[in-house]
Amino acid sequence: MKDKNNKISSLLRYRDKVLDLSTPRVMGILNLTQDSFYEPSRNQSTKELLTTVEKMLQDGADILDLGAYSTRPGAIEVPVELEVQRVQEAVQAIRKNFGEVWISVDTFRSEVAQRGIAEGADIINDVSGGTLDEAMFATVAQHQIPYILMHMRGTPQTMQSMCNYDNLIEDIYEDLMKKVRKLNALEHNNVILDLGYGFAKTLEQNYELLAQQNKFTTMGYPILTGISRKSMIYKALDITAAESLSATTALNMYALNKGANILRVHDVKEAKQVVELNTLLNQ
Template sequence: MGILNLTPDSFSDGGQFNSEKSALIQAEKLLKEGAEIIDIGPQSTRPNAEFLSAEKEINRIGNIISRIKKEFPEALISLDTFYAETIKFGFNEGIDMINDISGGQYDAKMFDIAAETKLPYILMHVNPSYESMHDKIEFKDITLEVNRYFSQKATELLQKGVTDIILDPGFGFGKTVDDQMKMMNEVEYLGFRKFPLLIGISRKSFIYKPLGKSPLDINEETQKLHRKVLEQGAKILRVHEVAAAKETLTQFLRKK
C-alpha cells in the first residue's frame, strides 16, 4: 500500500502531492514501484494538524480518485478518512477500500456506511476521540488491549454485515515507544490470525526519534522492521518508500 497524501501539512511529505497533476504523477510512480493499493489521505492526522470537515476533505479530493481510476484501472484505492460522508463520496468516485483510523469512533455513521457500501474496512486501534488521538497511554499489556479493542469493534462490524475486515494496530497513535516495540515483537499475536493484518510504520517517530534521525533517514531500519512483521504474518505494508518495501517483500517471499 503506497501512501498518497493530498495534504499541505502531513509530517514528512505535506504539500508535495496536493494538486491533481502532482497526485497523478505520484500515483503512477507508486504503481510502477510495485504498489498494489494506493491509500489516498485528504487530511493529516499528525499531532497538531489542521482539523478538516468532511466537506473540506471532499473538496480537497476533487476529481483525483476518478482520474486515478481512469488512468490506472488496475490500481486499488483505499480512502483514508474518519468521515462517513467522505466515504460516500469516495464510493461514488470508485474507491475499493475504507481506511478509517478512528475505528468508527469519530463518526457514528462510519460502520453503517461500511455496511452499506460493502467495501473492505481497515479497522485501526486508536484512542477514543480526535482530541485524545495522540495522548500517550501506558498500557498494562499493549497486545492484550489492542486485541480486546479488535474483538469488540470487529464484533460490531460483523453484526452490521461488514465481513471483509483488515486490522491495523495503529503504530504512531497514542502509544509509547516501549509499547510500540513490544507490539513489533508480538505482531503474530495481534488479531488472532482471523483477519489480515496491515502494518503502517513508515516514517513513524517511534523509529526515528530514539535514533536521533529524521523521518526521511530511516529506510534501512524500517525495512528490517518490515521483514520482522512479514515473518510474523503481516499481509499489507503501508509505506512511503514503495520500491524499498517491494524489495523487502520480494526477498522475504524468495526465502519463504
C-alpha cells in the same frame, strides 16, 4: 476477512476485483494535504498526484491510499467539505488515468467514505476504527467494502495523552475484537486489522506491539502494518524522517515475519523488494 461460509479467506474482494493477500502486498501512501509529517509524500496538485501514482505503480504498488486529512499528532482539523473535495478529485483523476488500480480512502468520516465509494474507491481506511463517526460501520456494511479497522484512542489532537493501558496487547486485542463483533453484527466481514502504530502509543509500546503483532493473527483477519518513517523509528535512532528509509525497510521485513499481509509505505520500491526477499526466504 471471511467468505460466505464464515471461513477465513486470503482474498480481498470488491466489485469485480480480487486481490490475493496470501502473498504480502504493498500500499503506497498518497497525502493530499499540506501538513503530513513526511514532506515528500504531500501532493498539492492533480499533476503532482498523477506523477506520484505513476511512479508508485511502476515500483509495484498493489494499493494506493489517499489521505485528505493528516492524522499526525497535533494535526490541524480539516473541514469535511474540503476533505470531500480532495478525495473526489483524486479518485476521479486516478480512475481516469490508471483504470482499475485498487484505491483506498483514508478517512474517519462516513460522509467522505460515501463520496469516495461513489467515485470508485475500493477500500476505506479508518484510523479511528469507527470511534469518531458512529455512522462509519453502517456505511461500510451497506456497501460491503473492504474496511481497515485501526486501533486508536482519542483524536489526532489528543491521542498522545491516552497511552495508559492495563495490558497493552490484551487491551488492544479486546478493543479490536469488540469492534469486529459490531461489524459482524451488521453482516460485514470484509475487515483488515491495523494495530495503530504511533496512535495513542509511546515509543516503547510501539515496539512491544510490533514484537507481538503475530498474536493478532488469531483474530482471523489480514493485518496491515503502517510504520513507514514514523517517529517510533526516527526518534529511537535520533535521526529525521527523511533519514529513516533503511530502518523502515528493516522493520518492514520484521513485520512480515510477524504476520503482516499489507505494508503501508511511502517508499514502494524498497517495500516491494522486502516482500520479494521475504517470499524467497519462506519458500
